[in-house]
Amino acid sequence: MQIALILGISRTMLMARLRQTVIAAVGVTFGITMFITLVSFMTGLNKLLDGLILNRTPHIRLYNEIKPSANQPVNLSSEFRNYMNIIRSIKPKERPLEIYNSQAILRRLKDDPRVLGTAPKVVAQVFFNVGAIDLNGVINGIDVVAESQLFSFADYLVMGKFQDLETVNNSIILGKGAAEKMLVDLGDVIQVTTARGERLPLKVVGVFQLGIADIDNVQSYTSVQTAQKLLGESNSYLTDIHVKLKDLTLAPGMAGEYKNLFNVDAIDLQTANAQFETGTKIRNIITYAVSITLLIVAGFGIYNILNMMIYEKMDSIAILKATGFSGRDVKGIFISISLIIGVTGGVLGLLFGFILSSLISQIPFKTAALPAIETYPINFNPQYYLIGIVFAIITTYIAGFFPARKASMVDPVEIIRGK
Amino acid sequence: MDKLILETKKINKYFHDPVTNQVLKEISFKMKVGEFVSVVGKSGCGKSTLLYILSTMDTDYQGQLVLDGTLMTGKSDRELSQVRNEKIGFVFQFHYLLPEFSVLQNVMLPGLKLARLESDEVEQNAIEHLKSLGIGHLAGKKASQISGGEKQRVAIARALINQPLIVMGDEPTGNLDRKNSDIVFDIFHQLAADTGQALLIVTHDHEFAERTDRIIEMDDGRIVNGGT
Ligand SMILES: Nc1ncnc2c1ncn2[C@@H]1O[C@H](COP(=O)(O)OP(=O)(O)OP(=O)(O)O)[C@@H](O)[C@H]1O
Ligand SMILES: [Mg+2]
Numbered sequence: 001m002q003i004a005l006i007l008g009i010s011r012t013m014l015m016a017r018l019r020q021t022v023i024a025a026v027g028v029t030f031g032i033t034m035f036i037t038l039v040s041f042m043t044g045l046n047k048l049l050d051g052l053i054l055n056r057t058p059h060i061r062l063y064n065e066i067k068p069s070a071n072q073p074v075n076l077s078s079e080f081r082n083y084m085n086i087i088r089s090i091k092p093k094e095r096p097l098e099i100y101n102s103q104a105i106l107r108r109l110k111d112d113p114r115v116l117g118t119a120p121k122v123v124a125q126v127f128f129n130v131g132a133i134d135l136n137g138v139i140n141g142i143d144v145v146a147e148s149q150l151f152s153f154a155d156y157l158v159m160g161k162f163q164d165l166e167t168v169n170n171s172i173i174l175g176k177g178a179a180e181k182m183l184v185d186l187g188d189v190i191q192v193t194t195a196r197g198e199r200l201p202l203k204v205v206g207v208f209q210l211g212i213a214d215i216d217n218v219q220s221y222t223s224v225q226t227a228q229k230l231l232g233e234s235n236s237y238l239t240d241i242h243v244k245l246k247d248l249t250l251a252p253g254m255a256g257e258y259k260n261l262f263n264v265d266a267i268d269l270q271t272a273n274a275q276f277e278t279g280t281k282i283r284n285i286i287t288y289a290v291s292i293t294l295l296i297v298a299g300f301g302i303y304n305i306l307n308m309m310i311y312e313k314m315d316s317i318a319i320l321k322a323t324g325f326s327g328r329d330v331k332g333i334f335i336s337i338s339l340i341i342g343v344t345g346g347v348l349g350l351l352f353g354f355i356l357s358s359l360i361s362q363i364p365f366k367t368a369a370l371p372a373i374e375t376y377p378i379n380f381n382p383q384y385y386l387i388g389i390v391f392a393i394i395t396t397y398i399a400g401f402f403p404a405r406k407a408s409m410v411d412p413v414e415i416i417r418g419k
Numbered sequence: 420m421d422k423l424i425l426e427t428k429k430i431n432k433y434f435h436d437p438v439t440n441q442v443l444k445e446i447s448f449k450m451k452v453g454e455f456v457s458v459v460g461k462s463g464c465g466k467s468t469l470l471y472i473l474s475t476m477d478t479d480y481q482g483q484l485v486l487d488g489t490l491m492t493g494k495s496d497r498e499l500s501q502v503r504n505e506k507i508g509f510v511f512q513f514h515y516l517l518p519e520f521s522v523l524q525n526v527m528l529p530g531l532k533l534a535r536l537e538s539d540e541v542e543q544n545a546i547e548h549l550k551s552l553g554i555g556h557l558a559g560k561k562a563s564q565i566s567g568g569e570k571q572r573v574a575i576a577r578a579l580i581n582q583p584l585i586v587m588g589d590e591p592t593g594n595l596d597r598k599n600s601d602i603v604f605d606i607f608h609q610l611a612a613d614t615g616q617a618l619l620i621v622t623h624d625h626e627f628a629e630r631t632d633r634i635i636e637m638d639d640g641r642i643v644n645g646g647t
Contacts (some may be wrong), residue, residue, distance in 0.1 A: 002532070002534060010527075013519055047520050068574070156571075298450065315518075319516070322511075322515070323528065323529040324501070324503045324505070324532050324581075325500060325504075326496060327500075413471045413477045416511055416513075417468075417471070
């Protein structure tokens with residue numbers, strides 16, 4: 001089969017039916033445009049929503065939980081080993097929230113090649129004193145640099161600068177809800193009291209908003225050192241170590257490993273946020289289902305137009321066959337007609353999809369829940385453009401295949417005698 | 420004895436729609452290389468039907484067809500289209516051209532398909548054929564925009580483009596005036612004499628038939644005269 005000759009014939013036949021060809025191509029263009037736009041928008045939104053959780057959540061969190069000891073003394077006794085021991089009213093053992101030997105653990109984690117980074121933390125229950133009222137709160141002593149690098153802390157700051165946490169002594173960043181309740185502004189000083197009664201004045205250097213009321217009303221951030229000072233603890237005192245991994249999927253396995261290795265509690269992201277993956281998956285399924293439907297509709301358009309074309313071109317097919325073109329050549333001609341429509345329509349679809357999603361990414365999108373977002377989120381991943389064009393080609397090939405096969409089986413004598 | 424270009428052995432052809440009807444009955448005849456044969460007969464006697472079988476387009480028949488020493492009966496669709504492209508030139512009764520292509524492209528396409536010559540040589544030959552048929556000036560026109568007689572001559576040029584061993588024509592001069600009909604006859608005659616191409620032409624034109632080497636006369640699906 002001579003490709004150049006076949007393509008030339010296809011092209012001439014297409015040009016002779018330009019209007020139909022354009023209509024068919026517009027169908028494909030529309031399908032691909034919608035696919036690109038939908039996928040870019042949906043995955044952009046997915047990434048944003050996932051980011052809300054993923055950015056702010058450690059892949060593995062090491063901490064000490066207050067809970068009863070799993071091994072009660074009676075279980076250790078050899079005398080009662082073969083008995084079924086029932087113990088009632090167990091109270092949790094007095095066990096410090098401090099992670100024992102935290103510096104060694106941090107060093108060990110730093111050397112682990114699977115670990116992207118670690119952020120030490122001191123978490124404590126506090127009261128914010130506003131006049132006569134005490135507000136419940138939680139203060140997080142953080143390593144400012146590690147926290148902002150690993151968990152994009154700065155993105156959620158709506159006022160102030162997060163670096164001030166380190167440079168300004170005794171400073172604090174409040175949640176937006178708490179700041180509003182206390183009517184404080186940047187530079188104001190608030191009183192913070194710990195559960196044990198220690199009290200410290202802290203200067204407000206920033207306000208953050210995550211968009212989750214439970215967090216914005218309660219949480220606050222200060223430097224690790226300030227938190228240690230507030231609690232009257234040594235500078236090795238840590239209650240949490242947050243670990244970010246290079247590969248998120250390793251988290252469940254590694255959490256178990258660290259639990260045994262460091263003798264602490266460890267929880268992985270997947271266990272802590274089981275619902276988030278389900279949401280992502282379902283949104284992806286909807287996106288693909290809608291796009292594929294659009295392309296299938298476009299495919300039927302091509303199929304119809306090609307079928308019509310073949311009825312119109314019966315004479316031409318008969319002549320081609322009579323003058324020496326084989327069934328395979330004729331099939332090639334109609335499949336390439338279909339593919340030319342598919343590729344042209346598909347490439348235009350990619351272009352329009354890009355333009356449309358660029359336009360959407362310019363539309364302002366302001367919501368209190370997402371302070372870091374200014375416009376609608378669009379994911380410009382080239383992978384979707386590749387999927388789009390491959391899908392356009394496959395659909396048009398299939399749509400062209402059956403009409404083309406029919407054309408290849410046309411009996412020229414029937415046509416010529418029929419006149 | 421001269422070399423044979425075409426031989427049929429007891430070809431029978433039936434149509435089953437609406438009732439079974441035998442259209443060709445025991446057709447056996449031979450044609451020599453370079454022979455110019457005309458086929459005459461009443462309308463409906465089976466001339467076109469026979470020609471479709473001889474041109475290998477119709478494969479639904481009984482009997483055997485031998486072309487250029489090779490048995491055509493039972494060959495595959497692809498092999499037959501190759502044979503048609505290379506060895507047979509065909510002019511239809513109703514001058515079929517591809518309407519979306521130009522006159523020149525119509526003539527060139529079988530040559531491009533065969534690819535024995537470069538495309539500019541094919542073009543050169545096509546233009547010469549058109550000129551000798553008196554329609555050189557139409558080369559650039561759309562095939563749908565010329566007259567019936569002109570279409571017929573374009574179809575003749577297309578049949579000649581690959582220098583086939585045999586040219587078959589189903590009333591190729593049916594739409595032509597005396598003058599152009601004579602031109603076509605002269606071209607055919609020259610082909611037979613100079614290049615040894617055989618010609619099998621169905622015609623109602625007695626004057627045309629009288630001037631050929633041999634006349635095969637058909638009646639009601641049989642060859643009644645000139646079969647050998
Ligand atoms: N598709 C068909 N189905 C049934 N009968 C057919 C079919 N095509 C042709 N016939 C019959 O076969 C016979 C021969 O037809 P054919 O076309 O070969 O005649 P012809 O000799 O070429 O006539 P003309 O000189 O008018 O072109 C006719 O009687 C016709 O009615
Ligand atoms: Mg006829």
